[in-house]
Amino acid sequence: MHRILVIIPARLASTRFPAKPLAELRGADGIARPALHYTWQAGLAAVRLLGPDAGCIIATDDDRIAAVARANEMAVVMTPEACANGTERCAAALSALGYSPELVVNLQGDAPLTPASMVAELVALIESEPQFAMATAAVPASPAVLAHLQADAAAGRVGGTTVVCSSAGRALYFSKSIIPHVLPGTTPRESVLLHLGLYAYRPEALLSYTVHGAAPIELQEGLEQLRFLDAGLPVGVAVCEAPAWEMIELNNPTDVPLIEAELARRAAMESV
Known part of the structure; x- marks a missing residue:
């Protein structure tokens, strides 16, 4: 049993990229491995930073993912196929583990480029602020990232997720639109914050989440974290410094070469 448990939800079904946890990514050493391997390594790096009372486990509903994970010495817990999102799968994992x-x-299983320091910042936030039921991470959108979000919006594409917070660091709303809106002719007062799919929960908040059930706004935006806000549960936001590499998620097959390039770029930085 661990005081802090890093859970990596991994499912085989995906509309945009079926079986993506098993998609091969070529690392900086030129060897191709399942994408899940790199997220597991990110989880282990976070555990090393969090200390000896932290652990890491894969939560999946698929025997193929479980077999690959076990063959590569990853801890695994089986969860129901009915889990609607990663948060529900984390709750199901606790139920299956029995503690x-x-x-x-x-x-998230599709986020292999997550830096361990960001996980540590998130844990530090929720540990220092007992009023938060859940905490998540965001980074200020750079001019290039903001331009990319604006180009996606202009073209009618769904881009990244943004978040607005209170002055006390509490999440007010998450959206796949760019928020806050800036009135024409005015100067922005706040940076646009790009939300990252990294979460830290208290177990009782996970239970409340599953009991509450899907919220209409959660389904409309397609954002699982909005259920916490709909349930009136306070959500903290750790505004982190963006890493030196791009935190590209594995959402589409076209993301494979981009992630491979960032893996090589990160390795080169770490070797200096």
Whole structure:
């Protein structure tokens, strides 16, 4: 049993990229491995930073993913296919394990480039602020990222997720639109914050989440974290410094070469 448990939800079904946890990514050493391997390594790096009372586990509903994980010495817990999102899968993982750590970190299976320092910042925030039921991470959108979001919006494409917070660092709203809106002819007062799919929960908040059920706005935006806000649960936002590499998620087959390039770029930085 661990005080902090990093859970990596991984499912085979995906509309945009079926079986993506098993998609091969070529690392900086030139060897191709399943994408899940790199997210597992990110989880282990976070565990090393969090300390000896932290652990990491894969939560999946698919025997093929479980077999690959076990063959590569990854801890696995089986969860129901009915889990609608990663947060529900984390809750199901705790139920299957039969114990509740003090904190649960949701490191999404398609986010292999997540830096361990960001996980540590998130855990530090929720540990220092007992009023938060859940905490998540964001980074200020650079001019290039903001331009990319604006180009996506102009073309009618769904881009990244943004978040607005209170002055106390509490999430007010998440959206796949660019928020806050800036009135024409005015100077922005706040930076646009790009939300990252990294979460830390208290176990009781996970239970409340599953009992509450899907919220209409959650389904409309397609954002699982909005259920916490709909349920009136306070959500903290850790505004982190963006890493030196791009945190590209594995959402589409076209993301494979982009992630491979960032893996090589990160390795080159770490070797200096």
